[in-house]
Amino acid sequence: MTLRTWFIATAAATLIAVLSAGARPWVGAVGGAFGPPDFAQDVAAAQLSIEGLNPYTADFASRHAQVMGTAGAKGYPFFPHPPFAIVLSWPFGFLTLSSGAMVWYAVSLALLACLALLLAEIATGQDLNGAPPRPGPSTAVGMFMTLLFWPPVLYNLEKGQFSILLTVLFALAWRSLRRGESGRAGVLIGVAAAVKVFPLLVGGYLLRRSVRSTAWAALTALFLTALPVLWLGPESIGAFVEQSQGNVTYWRTWPAVTYSIYGAVARLLIGGPWASAVMQAPLVAEIVVGAVGLALVVIALVVTGRRSAGARDESSLFGTWIVLLVLLNPLSMGHNGVLLALPIAFSARALHDDDRTWVRTAWAIGVILVSIPRQTIFDFAPFPVSPLRGLLIVALPMWGALLLFTTSVVLGARRERRLVRRSEHAVNPILQGETA
Numbered sequence: 091m092t093l094r095t096w097f098i099a100t101a102a103a104t105l106i107a108v109l110s111a112g113a114r115p116w117v118g119a120v121g122g123a124f125g126p127p128d129f130a131q132d133v134a135a136a137q138l139s140i141e142g143l144n145p146y147t148a149d150f151a152s153r154h155a156q157v158m159g160t161a162g163a164k165g166y167p168f169f170p171h172p173p174f175a176i177v178l179s180w181p182f183g184f185l186t187l188s189s190g191a192m193v194w195y196a197v198s199l200a201l202l203a204c205l206a207l208l209l210a211e212i213a214t215g216q217d218l219n220g221a222p223p224r225p226g227p228s229t230a231v232g233m234f235m236t237l238l239f240w241p242p243v244l245y246n247l248e249k250g251q252f253s254i255l256l257t258v259l260f261a262l263a264w265r266s267l268r269r270g271e272s273g274r275a276g277v278l279i280g281v282a283a284a285v286k287v288f289p290l291l292v293g294g295y296l297l298r299r300s301v302r303s304t305a306w307a308a309l310t311a312l313f314l315t316a317l318p319v320l321w322l323g324p325e326s327i328g329a330f331v332e333q334s335q336g337n338v339t340y341w342r343t344w345p346a347v348t349y350s351i352y353g354a355v356a357r358l359l360i361g362g363p364w365a366s367a368v369m370q371a372p373l374v375a376e377i378v379v380g381a382v383g384l385a386l387v388v389i390a391l392v393v394t395g396r397r398s399a400g401a402r403d404e405s406s407l408f409g410t411w412i413v414l415l416v417l418l419n420p421l422s423m424g425h426n427g428v429l430l431a432l433p434i435a436f437s438a439r440a441l442h443d444d445d446r447t448w449v450r451t452a453w454a455i456g457v458i459l460v461s462i463p464r465q466t467i468f469d470f471a472p473f474p475v476s477p478l479r480g481l482l483i484v485a486l487p488m489w490g491a492l493l494l495f496t497t498s499v500v501l502g503a504r505r506e507r508r509l510v511r512r513s514e515h516a517v518n519p520i521l522q523g524e525t526a
Contacts, residue, residue: 093441093450100454104461108239111465115241118248118465123195124188127166129250130157133190135169135176136183144322145169145176146329157187170337173318173326174284175252194250201254202243205431206234208261212405212435241463242427253428256282256289261432264408267303276303280310287334288419294387295411298394299404338420345475346464348487350422352379357480365475383418386495390414393499406440406502409433413495417488424464427487433498434460440501453497459490 091099108115122129134153135145146169154165182190210230237243246253259282266275276296282289290311296304319326338352343362347353359375361367390410413433416422437453444450467486471479 091447093445096441096450096454097438100457103454103458105239107458107462107466108241111241111463111469114465115244115248115463119244122248122250123192125158126191126248126250127158129182129191129194130154130187131166131169132171132175132179132250133157133182133185133187134165135171136179136181139176139180139318139322140183144326144329146322146326146333159187167340168333168337170330170334172284172287172315172330173322174314175286176322177314177318178285191250195247198247198250198254201258202237203234205254205258205261206230206237208258208265209233209237209431209435211265212261212432212439237431240428240431241461242424242430245424245464246428249425251425252285253425256286257428257431259285260289260292260412260429264405264432267300267408272300272303273306276300276306276308277310279303280307281314283307283311284314288415291387291415291418292411294391294414295394295408298391341421343475344423345468345471345473345480345484346423347421348424348462348464348467348484349416349426349460349491350420351382351417351488352420353422354481354485354488355379357475357484358477364473365480366477368477386414386417389499393503404502405436406433406498409436410495410498410502413491413498417491417495424487427460427491430460430491430494433494437494437497437501444501449497449500452493456490456493456497460487460494461490462486 131154134150134157137157138145138148138150138153150169151165151167155163156165158165182194185193207230210233213233214226214229243254245251259278263275263278263282266272266278279289279292279296282292293304293307296307341347342353342356343360343365344353345364355375355378356362357365357367359367359369359371359378361370390407393410394407409432412429416426416429419426434453434457441450441453467484471483475484
């Protein structure tokens with residue numbers, strides 16, 4: 091079977107998975123233009139900040155309910171976003187939720203168009219021979235329409251989340267790294283880490299590649315975090331950590347937490363209002379999650395460290411760390427899957443140099459599983475989710491992300507060996523000429 095046939099079969103199977111939820115993902119995405127609850131969370135924090143109150147210590151639940159127009163009901167109990175997220179949301183604190191949501195919806199669509207163009211560059215981008223990326227308009231438009239069919243993107247639009255923004259930042263960072271602009275790449279990753287803490291994990295890749303990028307990422311994240319702390323007060327850092335811990339405990343068994351290893355283990359060994367556990371073993375759960383997470387990070391570090399400094403293409407390995415962001419985020423929900431667009435595209439490019447059937451199969455199954463809409467998962471895993479369904483149905487996107495992680499690791503190592511062989515072929519004729 092040719093690679094083109096693999097891609098067509100994967101696209102067809104993914105489309106079936108996407109359509110399994112009917113029109114509900116699109117209906118939800120359109121509704122996100124008017125009153126997305128996650129965006130309302132940031133608006134509530136911005137309003138409290140404008141009023142001189144600390145979002146991490148004020149009665150956040152009542153303010154969130156007020157912003158949502160459901161003052162009699164209880165809003166989100168925690169605000170887990172870092173201080174710089176308040177800076178980003180600050181302008182929306184002067185608007186009504188509906189007006190602010192429409193503006194952010196338009197911004198999200200514009201960011202999605204940027205992401206489509208960047209993915210088109212990857213699809214037709216610089217190869218081992220150094221050809222410059224020249225994506226045509228049809229490729230970019232096709233990529234944009236594909237993204238509008240993808241459940242993670244639709245979920246992001248529905249909730250008014252930051253995942254599209256983060257993916258664009260990482261895609262721009264990768265392009266900067268490819269161009270040798272290590273400082274700019276570090277700044278972009280630092281901005282992502284200031285918006286959401288978990289992108290700091292990509293520092294594991296930077297540490298193995300560029301001290302300059304690592305320094306710029308750390309300085310940027312620290313600076314952007316320190317700015318709002320000047321008026322929130324230093325105690326806001328501890329309050330943010332406390333809010334984040336409470337938020338994880340509250341939402342960890344929610345069935346929309348589909349990509350997270352911690353979420354899968356919590357449903358199995360801790361349980362909660364939305365899932366029935368096999369047994370109450372929180373300590374065992376923490377040990378399992380810690381061991382699995384450490385193993386994945388070590389694998390990524392080892393494989394990344396094996397790359398030769400002169401290698402041209404490290405996209406698969408960069409994609410490995412992006413997949414880790416999704417897997418190791420304790421509350422990795424459907425919208426976080428937008429980040430997987432990058433490793434999916436990187437691996438698709440790398441598959442041109444790898445004809446192993448099992449690698450192509452793992453990539454294809456991974457793409458299909460990470461594309462399952464949460465509505466379909468909810469249909470097959472009613473509350474409270476049983477342990478078996480939690481592991482085999484709710485966690486299907488997590489298993490898909492693990493397959494993408496495996497694919498990225500294997501393709502990264504394989505491309506290194508191919509690069510070495512190509513370099514040897516290029517050098518040997520010269521050596522033979524000198525010998526003669």
